[in-house]
Amino acid sequence: MAIDPVAELRAAVAEAAGTLAGGEQRLPGLERPPKPDFGDYSTNAAMLLAPVMSEPPRGVAEKLGELLGERLAGVLERVEVAGPGFLNLFVSDEWLRSALAGMVAAEDGYGGGVASEAERVLVEFVSANPTGPVTVASGRHAAYGDSLARILDFAGHDVEREFYVNDYGSQMRRLGESIKARARGEEPPTDGYHGGYVTELAEKIDGAAESDVDELATQSATLILESVEATLERFRVHFDRFFSERSLHEADKLRAVLTLLEEKELAYPSEGAVWMRTTEYGDDKDRVLMRSNGEMTYFTADIAYHRDKLERGYDRAIDVLGADHHGHVTRMLAAWDLLGGEGGTLELPIMQIVSLMEGGQRVQMSKRGGEFVTLDELIDDIGVDAARFFLLQRSHDTALDLDLSLARDRSQDNPVYYLQYAHARIASILRKAGSEAVDAATAADLAGSAEHLHASACALLKRLLEWPAEVLEAADRRAPHRITVYLHVLAQDFTAFYRDVKVVGAAEEGGDEAFRIAMCVATRRVLARGLDLLGVEAPEEMHRDDAA
């Protein structure tokens, strides 16, 4: 069981509420109130219970407070009824000290394993045509998908990362045609690919000018995929599997899908093509499975691909899609349903677009004409840490403006360095304390410490106590950006603690050095873990002089 003192407190409140009202009740909330005056935690339990018990909320709060006071004698200093019926809880220093002890004992696992039910999850993301370099847009997908996978993994799920390679179809043909054209010193077709890499490939592949277009496409796709993979690895994104669309065609999996759909009477011929009745699943029109020229559409391949996913027996599949693919959602859910996938087990989060800004101006990154910013260029410019952090900072369903001048800035203005600096600062303190003192501190009886908690220490402890719930929220809501927000306030709280409380030499001000070292250790672990979930490094040292 994951160590989470706040969850235990919440459970105690829920239990007391159950005792008062009898039976199952709406689960009461336990949250950090907006003002210190409102206690360390507050619960709306009384307001939820009031209608059930047909009593005024404040009266219920009084009773609940009394009951909690008895049951949690050592935990709660006092309780107060406030406002419309909130019950504000003031925890004891004793409870906070033992909470720290719990965190420290949990070591690197603190905050992990919080998922209520461990699932086998497949996260599919990026999944671009292997027709060119990774763009910044795909970079956002990569950062999101990978970070989500890291979070789900830490929360206790069994996660696989997969890249679906669209190495088949008309886009590939266009690539082949474009390369052949370049090899002959001609312009690629209007709807072909015009980037400089096309010319490079044309030069790299022997006899490209004379090659068969399809063969050329296959050959170059392999080369492009290698560089795509290299870029993603550089971005600290590692896929467990690259799943080839071509392999589905070669194994005749699309034909099998067609047969299956025909058996279920969900496929029908019309105008020389074969269609699927996606309208039966709420789509606004039926979709073509096989074109009148006998070729299968990407949709049929997608169905075959998802059939394969289902056969692999995951509990859940998450497909990260781009905003331009949102129209696919309904038909993919339809496909999932008819293939026997359980409702709600296929999720299709939609990534909104990313724009690069430079001094308030939008940077052109149109893919047409081959003038677009690649992920490699972005990394060269601002570094992996800043790139990942900035791409993750905003919710996936909001359009993102990435300010290059701010992201590039190796200065105090850059939020990613603020977090790394907090980590480096703790590392510095622990170095100064010495490894023996640190080892002793983590082994010490922290719960029994005589440390009198400074307000900043209380605030920091309570922030650290939010970590397990924060991981769970980020995992359940597929929201890595929440981690960036949390780490920022954590770093702020640590900085306040650093300002107000002396760690090394605590005895000089009557404090317990071991206890304070343990707080540093706990904070450092959460910061390091949080940064890791974002794919950002946690440096041991940072110096301003490093900046040019």
Added chain:
RNA sequence: GCCCCGGUAGCUCAGUGGACAGAGCGUCGGCCUUCUAAGCCGGUGGUCGGAGGUUCGAAUCCUCCCCGGGGCGCCA
């Protein structure tokens, strides 16, 4: 026309039923004999797009409308 995502401080955005709405950047003013000033403290700043509704309570849920972005192919 239909579908998706936004509309919260000057800018970029957190905040999916709780108490007088937050952060970063910007701006103004202060702080380096200190466990790292890549830091800290203070000031400035908001009709939460609009109108109704649900609720003890709404930025948050529902309906309608306005504005911005994206999508609506026998391309992927």
